[in-house]
Amino acid sequence: MDAKQATVIFEALSSDVRLDLFRLLVKYAPEGLVAGEIAKHLKVTNTNLSFHLKMLLYAGLVTMEKEGRFLRYRANIPVMLDTIAYLTAECCSGRNEQCREQHAANLASPVALLECGPAKKI
Amino acid sequence: MDAKQATVIFEALSSDVRLDLFRLLVKYAPEGLVAGEIAKHLKVTNTNLSFHLKMLLYAGLVTMEKEGRFLRYRANIPVMLDTIAYLTAECCSGRNEQCREQHAANLASPVALLECGPAKKI
DNA sequence: GACATAGTTCAAAAAATATTGAAATATTGA
DNA sequence: TCAATATTTCAATATTTTTTGAACTATGTC
Numbered sequence: 298m299d300a301k302q303a304t305v306i307f308e309a310l311s312s313d314v315r316l317d318l319f320r321l322l323v324k325y326a327p328e329g330l331v332a333g334e335i336a337k338h339l340k341v342t343n344t345n346l347s348f349h350l351k352m353l354l355y356a357g358l359v360t361m362e363k364e365g366r367f368l369r370y371r372a373n374i375p376v377m378l379d380t381i382a383y384l385t386a387e388c389c390s391g392r393n394e395q396c397r398e399q400h401a402a403n404l405a406s407p408v409a410l411l412e413c414g415p416a417k418k419i
Numbered sequence: 420m421d422a423k424q425a426t427v428i429f430e431a432l433s434s435d436v437r438l439d440l441f442r443l444l445v446k447y448a449p450e451g452l453v454a455g456e457i458a459k460h461l462k463v464t465n466t467n468l469s470f471h472l473k474m475l476l477y478a479g480l481v482t483m484e485k486e487g488r489f490l491r492y493r494a495n496i497p498v499m500l501d502t503i504a505y506l507t508a509e510c511c512s513g514r515n516e517q518c519r520e521q522h523a524a525n526l527a528s529p530v531a532l533l534e535c536g537p538a539k540k541i
Numbered sequence: 542g543a544c545a546t547a548g549t550t551c552a553a554a555a556a557a558t559a560t561t562g563a564a565a566t567a568t569t570g571a
Numbered sequence: 572t573c574a575a576t577a578t579t580t581c582a583a584t585a586t587t588t589t590t591t592g593a594a595c596t597a598t599g600t601c
Contacts, residue, residue, distance in 0.1 A: 300438055308433035312589085316426050320509055332548060345590060347549055366547055366598035377510040381503055387442055388499035434559085454578060467560055469579055488568035488577055
């Protein structure tokens with residue numbers, strides 16, 4: 298994955314509606330949902346749902362399959378895994394061991410977050 | 420991390436300029452860079468750089484520290500690790516086995532070592 | 542064929558984001 | 572103190588994204 302593809306994916310995930318949408322499809326994986334079922338779960342008009350689904354499709358985060366007169370959407374998990382791999386590479390930049398240790402420490406004691414890289418935290 | 424925070428982070432990463440900016444700061448971690456140094460690396464006006472840095476700060480992805488008359492910016496790696504943990508949880512949603520298989524099939528990248536599933540981080 | 546259903550596309554309006562130059566703030570050094 | 576430097580804030584403009592309702596396409600049913 299390159300930076301351009303990554304920004305398209307982050308843009309796809311940067312709206313409340315679309316993140317909810319994607320998480321819903323993950324929840325209903327691997328069967329997915331048809332558009333009408335999605336509309337029942339989320340409070341958006343059909344038109345707007347189409348718009349956001351198209352953005353997720355463009356980013357490659359979901360797939361679409363025709364099913365009679367329905368359209369079934371599914372989360373594309375491998376693309377999400379590639380995204381995670383990209384962030385993992387970007388966030389540590391060759392300091393993977395260090396980051397992994399500190400992340401483990403973070404999980405062990407969430408209050409005292411250890412720093413990975415810079416010695417500052419918010 | 421909740422969905423609201425996640426969308427703010429994805430929004431921060433959804434612009435070419437800001438993704439480049441964040442990756443630059445990761446590259447120069449843990450020392451970070453002062454604003455002027457950043458401006459030399461990226462082709463952006465100072466004003467616009469300030470604007471984008473502020474968004475990354477708001478998302479928590481970078482930290483700022485005063486240094487005489489300079490301002491030093493650093494990537495906040497723990498926040499990125501939390502983001503990866505969030506995506507890892509979102510992408511599999513209780514179907515860890517299935518995702519792990521897909522991930523194994525995906526492992527062309529030498530970097531990605533994350534497993535899938537909420538309680539399985541690193 | 543006529544009709545209802547599922548979902549999309551289109552065009553316009555509304556809202557949010559990005560970029561710019563000028564002015565402001567703060568720090569350093571002479 | 573004065574001038575130079577580093578960087579931000581402000582206000583205006585340009586651009587992009589989101590939302591909406593109406594019209595359209597395709598499928599299934601009677």
